[in-house]
Amino acid sequence: MTLLQTERLTLRPLVPADADSYAAMRYHPEVARWLPPASGDPTDPARATIERFAAAWRDRHHAPWGVFRDGRLIGHAGLNYVPEFERTEVLWALHPDAWGKGYATEVARAALAYGFETLELDLIFAITLPDNLASQAVMKRIGLTYRRRVEYKGFKDVVWFDIDRASWLAR
Template sequence: MTPTLRTERLLLEPYVPADEDDFVALFQDTGVSRWMGDGPSSEPEDRALFGRVFTKVYAQDLFAVWAVRRDGLLIGHAEIKRTDVVDGHEIVYALAPSAWGCGLGTELAQAVVAHGFGALGLTEVHATVAAANEASLTLLHRIGFEHMRDIEEDDGSTTRVLTRRR
């Protein structure tokens, strides 16, 4: 079950069905989605993804997926899940552009990492980040992640694998 987490300014809690439009708006923002998964998706694909959060991820208790709120508004998304790419647990986070530049990304990433080390008992947590995503790479280095290796993607781009050990 996805627990509720609190930071100084953020509330991370499971999504509720009423979050669908805000979730889709977040994922439809190309400034956000260009760094997520395979990049921007269509609105119907993002709505289907939101549905799978309930029918698959929450229903089967696969991993933690959070709606990230500030002052009651959905401003982001976060996850921690086991992936074969890193052969361990990976953090995923995204914030709406309106929340950029004021330290909320750092606060969010630290909360998800702390959950991994605490509640999940992990000894290391990973992140995969596009090499061109300098803001995320800087944030992760600042909170103790180290570059481990690069993955050359089929489209010629590079993904960096970073790890933070407990």
């Protein structure tokens, strides 16, 4: 598992002890509105997600990291293999207290660099709901280009942006 340090943030794989903090971020109403839903006690799906991320680190050498600022978990971000598309996405979700500070752009750039320069992936995509203009702005800032609309996890209309390795390395 890989630990990254950006200018302001620490990116490290989540561990079971992070479950409560992760649930508070991931299932915060302002964050959850953009992500696939979960029901019941949010700590249970948070633990399952942390386990899924740990398995991806073992199997693929990449998964989302926990995003930490001054030792406090403020979100998750990184690379996530999506079997439905047979591709890897760059993703981020931050607690609303961390919005508007450039953290999403910072962690997304770090994830792209890791994906293209270390893992040598050929293409990385990002998806979001059409009305999530803040995430689309991050996608554009990090060099991704709008390509199409797709269906994903019950969301019938999702926008797809991507960038290939050659474009990333040429920037």
